[in-house]
Amino acid sequence: METSALQKERASYQPKLPKALQGAVKIKEGEPTQSVDNHEEIKKLFPNTYGMPLIEFVPAEDTKSLSINVGVILSGGQAPGGHNVISGLFDAVKKLNPENRLFGFLMGPGGLVDHNYIEITDHLINKYRNTGGFDLIGSGRTKLEEVDQFEKGLEIIRELDINALVIIGGDDSNTNACVLAEYYAAKKYGVQVIGCPKTIDGDLKNDQIETSFGFDTATKTYSELIGNIARDCNSARKYWHFVKLMGRSASHIALECALQTQPNICLISEEIEAKDLTLNDIIEDIANVVARRAKDGRNYGVVLIPEGLIEFIPAIGRLIQELNDLLAEHGHEYKDLDEETQRAYIINHLSEANKATFETLPEGVARQLSLERDPHGNVQVSLIETEKLISDMVEMKLNKWAKERKYDGKFAALHHFLGYEGRCAAPSNFDADYCYSLGTSAVQLIANGKTGYMAIVKNTTAHPSEWRAGGVPITMMMNMERRNGELKPVIRKALVDLEGEPFKAFAAMRDKWAKETSYIYPGPVQYWGPSEVCDQTTRTLAYEQGAEVSVF
């Protein structure tokens, strides 16, 4: 594999570990836990893994040698730092005993079921330390939920003499990790399953998980690009840039990028839902900002749009819910129809209110909403061109106002979608350290005989040596939610908290940003240099933890 100059230099970076993980480690157990909601249902579904205590690692006197083989799976969308979780795992298993082996299952959970794997060796891992991407073993979205899959997985686990699996994924993948942990525990197979919190979307977080890995690097990468766009915008002064940002449900990415770059407008889906806004309300709000800036001679601006927006507009959200149930129940008879008949089929089967919403949507968007879901039952929002939909509708509104002599500005829109550009970026120092620590914690959970836990690292706005590492029972984060037409135990997704400090900071400044031109140009992620430049956490984390937020 050819490597870039940066990659060569970066390979020698030694990720920082919390003090408690630097030498010998023992565990400190907390009180028994319970799920965030639906206690009885979750307890019944997870009798072997429910109620376990929180765990914190503390330094111990001496290291014990331990023979273990571990299998690792990357699941779902790419996120910067995945290779560092694996290098953390690798170094920690070898430290317990150099004979220990680490196997990587290829292309996601499907690799376990189909017995596709590689052994991760010193030579191999050294090429991937501190690099972005998941290309060491690949990733996939196969959902692990059937007994047949668990049993097929067990065959290869036995063949390779694996003691534990580490599943690196988002809320859905960690939910599946928990189901698998429970199954293997119930069957007394002696196979441990540990999860790791990954997703650029930043929505796998709660009292125990401060952030999911990848969010830091991805938002810094997008903010660099938004800053570049904003500077171009402020140089040419003739375009409105509509930038859609990844984040399938939650708007954490959009909010963080807004805090880093100060665009003229940033939509936050959670606020739109809470205020029960219609698509027309949103368009009117944007058009008002455009018109106000035009009056000041500013026919340009930057608008950030979270990709999950469409599902949060209440009327469209209700439509999607009904479509989900409809597709879950009738998907088999619907999928073979041609495009036109599919549209008619949907219209005939929808309730009156949702039918009306469906018919008002542009056909392309309506079609996207009625296509097959991903394996976890989600609409593939990254394929919906919300940024175009919104700018077209804003233009229509402005044209109408122009005819009514309420607006006489110029409006030329350009569109961008920032998603895949950031998911495989080389990890920032934060993600490099955080991920390596997560991998090391996962091995300590395994070494201490734990299963059904997710590795965690806390106190992350402090210097990494002060971080605290441990494990949280996955059942603690679960509640029952409707998926694919059925009530299922799932990890509760963290949406943007409208009472939280990051949103409040944004809300306090947005009117000024809308009117004036206050862009910040953050520039690229830096790996060497002053700590204020290279080791900054996201603004989201800083606001959440009351840490110092620089700039502004």
Ligand code: FBP
């Ligand atoms: P995960 O939740 O699996 O980490 O994926 C997040 C994400 O990057 C979303 O932001 C985006 O909507 C989706 O993946 C895109 O999925 P795909 O990679 O399958 O196109």
